[in-house]
Amino acid sequence: MPQPIDVGSILGGRYKVTGRILASAENDVILDGLDQVLNRPVSILVAAVENSQHLMQSAREVATGGRVSNVSILDLGVQDEATYLIASRTSPAELLDLVVPTEPAEEVYQEPFFTDTLGTEIFGTSRDPAPVDGPYVYEDNSPLTPGEPQPAVSKKSPPATAPATAAVPAKKISPAAAVVPPLAAQTAAAPKVTLWEQDDYGPLEEDGPETAARPAGTFPAELRGNDIDDSYEDDELDDDDVSNAPRTGGRWLTGALFTVLLIGALVFAVQHIGTLFGDTDNQAADTTTSAEAAPSDAEQTPSAPAAPAPVAPVIAGITDITAYAPGVQNYGEAYFPRLQDAFDGNKATYWPTVEYSGADFAGLNTGINLVVELAAESDISSVTINQLTGSGGQFNILTNSTPGLEGATKIGSGSFSAPDFTFTAPPGVKAKYVIISFTELPRLQPFVTYPYGLKITEISIK
DSSP states (O other): OOOSOOTTOEETTTEEEEEEEEEOTTSOEEEEEEETTTTEEEEEEEOOGGGHHHHHHHHHHHHHTSSOOSOOEEEEEEETTEEEEEEESOOHHHHHGGGSOOOOOOOOOOOOGGGGSOOGGGGTSOOOSSOOOOSOBOTTSOBSSTTOOOOOOOOOOOOSOOOSSOOOOOOOOOTTOOOOOHHHHHHHSOOSOOOOOGGGGOOSSOSSHHHHTOOTTOOOGGGSOTTSOTTOOHHHHHHHHHHTSOOOHHHHHHHHHHHHHHHHHHHHHHHHHHHHHHHHHHHHHHHHHHHHHSOOHHHHSOOOOOOOOOOOOOEEEEEEOOOOOTTTHHHHHHTGGGGGGGSSSOTTOOEEOOOBSSTTGGGSOSOEEEEEEEEEEEEOOEEEEEESSEEEEEEEEEEESSSSSTTOEEEEEEEESSSEEEEEOOTTOEEEEEEEEEEEOOEESSOSSOSBOOEEEEEEEO
């Protein structure tokens, strides 16, 4: 059954249908559209009547996160009894997935109400089908031991009197053993730690007066090895220590020499200080005379002019100077106000051209020429062109001092193989106007009427 929504329709007061992409076997239609408020391309899915409920259900699930989808839904509505969905640019396969209903979720098993407590099967018995009332019941109405008979509770009162002490059976004691009261045992027990007397450590020093006066740094006689000569006396150690002691005689000698040198330097300075001042005055007079006689280097050598600072290009405006055929003149002029969208810094807006049936402008004109006016003559290093959905085509990049093709200098050319194209200019290029002359149109996908044209989103010059 044909859909009432087709090319040229306005959906929701803002979305214009600009092209037809495809139709499924169930009569679901994918359309190309334009958001006239935000001036951006969108994709439109118009569901068949039997799939309208599926589309609405899928849209709700995607919005609430219950269904995983790469489709970014912008709007959903009904027009002429047809349900449509507006989304950002999306592949047709992903859009058609939304009309396929999701499988119903499996029924979730609900546990019985009494299984929130500890089951009796843990203790080796099977679970009771339902709680059984008993004498001990928790607050959640589940019995302590469901289904099990409770033992009878004795209600006999305790006896009136009770013996003060309980009889303790006699314990046989062997004769190798004796009964000692606890306190007495602690008192009679020998201490666990015994203090050592000084004699227990042994002699600390060797016998004799010589050993007691042994200087530090010498080994005791019993620790000396067999290879050490016992005749080595402590007096020899003392002599060595004295011989190795630092000497102070050298310091006195050094100080005396330094004093003599200092006195000699002072005498020399006093004798020659007058001569130094007199020579200084003469040298100053000679220097002044030489400076007056000889011209300075600054007067002889002229200063070199400083290199001008590079001027960054700033786009002041873009003009379409294309010579359109009379049949398309009005259509071309209708897009002139949107030329400002080609340098506003926003890639969501674009400047379109008239659509042609062939890449050679269908024989209606020889090319499309855009003149980019700069605020001042600037140094140009690169030119970047951003466009929508176009591939192929051919264009030249020229510079000129006037806003026209006459006398312009070609600095490069290019073709569209991606949404963005950047041309690097040769060094030293300066210009007031940059001209982009399209000699062959790229192919658009999708398109409204004819497949060849331009959709320029941004032109930037650095």
